[in-house]
Amino acid sequence: MTFSDDVLGRARVKDxxxxxxFYDDLGKHETVALWTVAxxxxxxxxxxxxxxxxxxxxxxxxxxxxxxxxxxxxxxGRRVVALVNPERKDISAAVGLLYTGLxxxxxxxxxxxxxxxxxxxxxxxxxxxxxxxxxxxxxRVGPGDFAITPNHAWHEHGNEGTDGPVIxxxxxxxxxxxxxxxxxxxVHPNLYQEQGKVINSSLLTHGAGxxxxxxxxxxxxxxxxxxxxxxxxxxxxxLQNAARASDGSPYDxxxxxxxxxxxxxxxxxxxxxxxxxxxxxLRTKAHRHxxxxxxxxxxxxxxxxxxxxxxxxKQGDIFCVPSWAWHEHANLSAxxxxxxxxxxxxxxxxxxxxxxxxxxxxxxxxxxxx
Numbered sequence: 001m002t003f004s005d006d007v008l009g010r011a012r013v014k015d016x017x018x019x020x021x022f023y024d025d026l027g028k029h030e031t032v033a034l035w036t037v038a039x040x041x042x043x044x045x046x047x048x049x050x051x052x053x054x055x056x057x058x059x060x061x062x063x064x065x066x067x068x069x070x071x072x073x074x075x076x077g078r079r080v081v082a083l084v085n086p087e088r089k090d091i092s093a094a095v096g097l098l099y100t101g102l103x104x105x106x107x108x109x110x111x112x113x114x115x116x117x118x119x120x121x122x123x124x125x126x127x128x129x130x131x132x133x134x135x136x137x138x139x140r141v142g143p144g145d146f147a148i149t150p151n152h153a154w155h156e157h158g159n160e161g162t163d164g165p166v167i168x169x170x171x172x173x174x175x176x177x178x179x180x181x182x183x184x185x186x187v188h189p190n191l192y193q194e195q196g197k198v199i200n201s202s203l204l205t206h207g208a209g210x211x212x213x214x215x216x217x218x219x220x221x222x223x224x225x226x227x228x229x230x231x232x233x234x235x236x237x238x239l240q241n242a243a244r245a246s247d248g249s250p251y252d253x254x255x256x257x258x259x260x261x262x263x264x265x266x267x268x269x270x271x272x273x274x275x276x277x278x279x280x281x282l283r284t285k286a287h288r289h290x291x292x293x294x295x296x297x298x299x300x301x302x303x304x305x306x307x308x309x310x311x312x313x314k315q316g317d318i319f320c321v322p323s324w325a326w327h328e329h330a331n332l333s334a335x336x337x338x339x340x341x342x343x344x345x346x347x348x349x350x351x352x353x354x355x356x357x358x359x360x361x362x363x364x365x366x367x368x369x370x
Contacts, residue, residue: 011035046290046324050085050095052306057125057316064104064167073111078157079104080170083318088175095320096292097176098271098345103157105130105166110158113188118177119224119268120149123169123296123341125316129161130168134228138199141168144232144298146258146275146341148267150224151177152184154193169296169318171343173270202228206261209234225260225267232298239277239339251287251359253278253329266347273343278302278331285365286328289357291349293321293342300338302331310369326360326367 013019013035026032064081073079082101083094094100099118102125105111113133124130124145131140135153149155151173159166177183198204205213206227220226239254248254255276258267266272275298278284286305295304301314307325321327331338349355360367 011038048096048292048322048324049087050093050292050320050322051087052309052311052320052322052325053083053085053095054311054313054317054319055083057314057318060102061167061316064102065165068104068106068165073105073109078111078170085320091175091178093175094294095322096345097173097179098292098294098320098343099170099172099174100294100318101170103168103170105157105159107159107162107164111156112191113154113156113193114186115152115154115188116185117151117183118172118174119151119270120155121171121268121271121273121343122147122149123171123298123343125167125169125296127159127161127164127166129159129163130157130166131160132157133193133195136193136196137201137228138195139203139229140199141229142232144236144341146230146232146235146273148225148228150222150268151270154188156188156193171271171273171294173345176270176345176348200229202226203231207231207234209238212261220262223269225258225262227261227267230258235275236299236339239275243277243279243337248277250285250365251328252276253282253284268347269351270345270348271343272346273341276340276342278329278338278340280331280333280335280337283330283366284328286326286360286367287357288324288326288360290323290354291344291346292323293344295319295321296341298339298341300331300333300336302329302333302338304329305367305369308367308370324356328360328366 067079071079080101080103082092084092085094124141124143126143128142131138132147132155134149134155139147141147238256243254253276255274258273260267297313297315297317299315303310303312304327306321306327311319313319
């Protein structure tokens with residue numbers, strides 16, 4: 001639906017010489033007349049600055065690997081190639097208020113411990129031997145695994161493998177934290193954390209899916225998941241099982257959310273993550289919602305239509321969907337499924353009661369591509 005600015009309740013003041021003099025006088029005191037900006041700051045519907053983007057892994061991987069020889073990890077803090085939306089360079093965001101990048105660690109390399117107000121997540125793209133320590137708990141992760149680093153949690157990373165580098169995708173809410181002027185950053189006073197004796201202890205304790213610890217109280221009261229790592233094997237098996245029972249969502253296929261086993265809710269207060277399976281030949285219907293999403297192709301190939309533009313993707317590629325942009329996905333293979341990992345700012349939208357969603361109303365639910 002479109003509206004004219006002539007509709008009652010919208011600013012429609014015509015400029016005059018006298019008004020312009022008035023505006024100039026207001027400007028001398030760092031003030032403005034609301035009616036001159038009201039239609040811009042209160043639009044009829046979301047007007048995201050970010051644009052849909054696709055970053056091809058085949059293009060980025062050589063550059064990410066090249067950085068191994070150019071920059072020491074300790075000198076850079078973290079050796080990361082950040083993916084920046086051309087319309088969000090001012091805040092180094094990939095889409096909306098979400099940041100993402102590809103981090104690389106060479107064999108035997110490790111980083112010092114630090115913490116920051118921004119929450120972070122990791123999705124391993126390639127390589128064996130990756131590890132992270134979160135609040136003293138060492139986690140081993142491999143390709144397709146998802147791990148979280150909650151905000152203000154001490155963490156450090158490394159690659160204990162010997163065969164080659166590890167590349168994983170970082171996702172953080174840095175732009176949101178900075179927009180709220182809430183950023184903090186600290187280096188661990190001992191440079192490295194004291195590690196617990198059991199590796200992947202949160203996975204051993206909380207990773208049984210439909211089973212959860214009973215008969216003891218662990219005292220967990222934090223607002224994020226006590227499970228820090230989610231293995232690919234369990235995730236993919238869960239998707240396959242769900243596909244046997246249902247066709248899933250008409251807009252996303254078989255889609256599962258990585259959950260906090262204590263609450264059943266999102267893994268962290270500001271970001272949630274999903275893995276979805278598109279069955280062979282599936283083309284979903286289009287919908288849109290508030291909240292921005294960044295995708296990583298975990299398996300297979302296909303395409304997405306975002307705001308009327310088609311983006312063809314394959315394993316390793318990363319793409320984004322801005323808030324309130326129409327989008328749909330398709331798996332072109334007739335025999336193999338495709339899987340999309342994604343993370344988003346949906347928890348923020350829901351907690352602030354900003355969540356809205358609607359289905360594409362025309363053309364049997366599919367967009368016309370440009």
